[in-house]
Amino acid sequence: TYEKVWLIGSMVLIVGFIVTVTYGAVGLGIAMVDDSEETIEPTELDEDERFAEPRVEQVGEDEYEAYVVAQTFMFSPDPIEIPAGSEVTFHATSRDVIHSFSVAGTNINTMVIPGEVATMTAEFDEPGEYGVVCNEYCGSGHHNMEGELHVV
Ligand code: CUA
Structure with a gap:
């Protein structure tokens, strides 16, 4: 029918x-x-040569790579120290839940997702101090999750 x-x-x-x-x-x-160029499981961070020791590493005359780990409720390294006049490629990942890696007053603002590596490059011409903040709600300590980035 x-x-x-x-x-x-x-x-x-x-x-x-x-x-x-x-x-x-x-x-x-x-x-x-x-x-996403790179992936990494949060459980593998401590054995990973990039993220076992979060740091800023010089890779060229004025070029640096920064390895940043976000976790409840802090960033490592803290402070992030960068020489003025440098170009920095940040690689950020999370040890636990979704955070963000956001540098106040700059256009560096990325979600940081466990299992993934967020990558972005920025230039720092002048010395200055910036706040690093988390823009993704990540738990009870979210509002206190902050760090510093020093351009020296
Ligand atoms: Cu980490 Cu909000």
Whole structure:
């Protein structure tokens, strides 16, 4: 009958819709993983040569790599010390939950997700002191989660 045709037809539409939405979400998830250059499990941080000792490392004349670990409710290293006139590539990851690594007064502001390494490069021309803050609610100590970045 026509009723059955309509019923089956609409069910096919609904299933098709669900498949489309699911496929879209999975596709996005895969794309985000691909966009992330590096991944690391929080349990592996202590054995990882980059993050076992969070630090700023000189890699060129005026080039530095900074390895930053966020965890409830602090950043390491703290303070982050950077020479003025340098270009710094930050690699930030989390030891536990989602935080952010945000340097007040700059455009450095990234989510820090456990299992992923967020990477961004910034130039620091002038000496100065900046606050490092967490912009993602991460628990009872979120509001006190802060550090410092010194350009010296
Ligand atoms: Cu860490 Cu909010």
